[in-house]
Amino acid sequence: MTQTLADPVPLQAEHRPAIEVRGLRMSYGARQVLCGVDFEVRTGEVFCLLGPNGAGKTTTVEILEGFRQRTGGSVRVLGLDPADQRSRLRERLGIVLQECGFPRQARVGELVNIWRAYYPAPRPLEELLSVVELTADRDCQVRRLSGGQRRRLDFALALAGDPDLVFLDEPTTGFDPESRRRCWAAIEKLRSLGKTIVLTTHYLDEAERLADRVAILQDGRVQTVGSVRQVARQAGVPTTISFTAPGPLRRGSVAPPGRLDVTVCGEVAVCRTANAAVALRELLAWAAEHDLGELDDLAVETPTLEDAYLRIVNGGAR
Numbered sequence: 162m163t164q165t166l167a168d169p170v171p172l173q174a175e176h177r178p179a180i181e182v183r184g185l186r187m188s189y190g191a192r193q194v195l196c197g198v199d200f201e202v203r204t205g206e207v208f209c210l211l212g213p214n215g216a217g218k219t220t221t222v223e224i225l226e227g228f229r230q231r232t233g234g235s236v237r238v239l240g241l242d243p244a245d246q247r248s249r250l251r252e253r254l255g256i257v258l259q260e261c262g263f264p265r266q267a268r269v270g271e272l273v274n275i276w277r278a279y280y281p282a283p284r285p286l287e288e289l290l291s292v293v294e295l296t297a298d299r300d301c302q303v304r305r306l307s308g309g310q311r312r313r314l315d316f317a318l319a320l321a322g323d324p325d326l327v328f329l330d331e332p333t334t335g336f337d338p339e340s341r342r343r344c345w346a347a348i349e350k351l352r353s354l355g356k357t358i359v360l361t362t363h364y365l366d367e368a369e370r371l372a373d374r375v376a377i378l379q380d381g382r383v384q385t386v387g388s389v390r391q392v393a394r395q396a397g398v399p400t401t402i403s404f405t406a407p408g409p410l411r412r413g414s415v416a417p418p419g420r421l422d423v424t425v426c427g428e429v430a431v432c433r434t435a436n437a438a439v440a441l442r443e444l445l446a447w448a449a450e451h452d453l454g455e456l457d458d459l460a461v462e463t464p465t466l467e468d469a470y471l472r473i474v475n476g477g478a479r
């Protein structure tokens with residue numbers, strides 16, 4: 162049975178990485194932007210490249226796509242070197258550029274069909290429009306689309322050739338929350354088909370939601386790479402346990418447990434810890450010992466990707 166983009170079935174993952182980058186260097190004139198970038202993207206994963214403006218995300222992605230010649234280092238994309246095997250790669254890649262222009266008079270369906278004609282085994286038009294939820298807009302001129310709809314059209318074009326590997330450079334920048342969720346759903350559909358996806362974004366909630374692994378690029382290097390949880394642990398951001406401060410703690414007649422970092426701010430007590438299970442046990446024992454009753458509104462908050470990212474780019478983890 163043929164798999165469709167709209168009705169995903171899992172694909173067998175290949176064993177070799179989809180992308181291998183070793184010691185990648187790139188200079189624009191005298192300015193070195195990438196000074197030895199290393200990472201791998203596994204087949205079938207969503208890999209998210211994060212980093213501040215100007216960190217070199219688009220540069221990296223364009224080198225992987227074969228649009229830019231690197232200054233040094235080794236790169237393999239689906240086993241090929243994009244620097245000199247770009248034509249062999251082309252059919253297997255789907256690309257959404259950070260910015261791109263379209264013939265504005267063309268209609269949505271026409272444009273997708275023009276794109277499909279470039280590929281030997283394109284996905285069906287109806288399916289592409291359905292994945293990006295533009296079926297109702299197929300006769301609409303491109304110039305009449307909203308920014309979010311245009312971005313989803315970019316997405317349909319990237320998928321036209323049924324690529325194995327999809328590059329999405331800031332696919333949801335400028336989207337309203339609903340369009341962003343539609344785009345996320347499309348990315349999740351692709352992933353469930355076994356496609357490999359490389360995504361750049363400045364939206365850390367987007368990365369947290371979609372990415373199997375993230376890499377943070379800064380100062381020309383990958384500062385950290387791993388799953389969101391691994392990155393949060395590597396960044397050393399503490400878990401926060403909060404509860405309503407019992408009266409005796411607020412009044413100072415009972416001291417907080419000595420071995421824990423507990424601060425009281427108004428009605429709320431906050432404990433910051435690297436080991437939530439141990440801290441919780443100690444807090445509950447302390448509350449029982451001092452007859453403080455149950456700790457009301459007890460909540461455990463693990464660090465978000467945003468916490469970890471900010472700490473890493475601000476130098477806290479290095």
Ligand SMILES: Nc1ncnc2c1ncn2[C@@H]1O[C@H](COP(=O)(O)OP(=O)(O)OP(=O)(O)O)[C@@H](O)[C@H]1O
Nearest residue numbers: 189190194212213214215216217218219220221259
């Ligand atoms: N064609 C070019 N010629 C000269 N410098 C360039 C060129 N393209 C990018 N740069 C510079 O390289 C650096 C990295 O740019 P790049 O676009 O790769 O960053 P980015 O991480 O994608 O940033 P953003 O988050 O803003 O998209 C920037 O300082 C940029 O000014």
Ligand SMILES: [Mg+2]
Nearest residue numbers: 218219220259
């Ligand atoms: Mg960019």
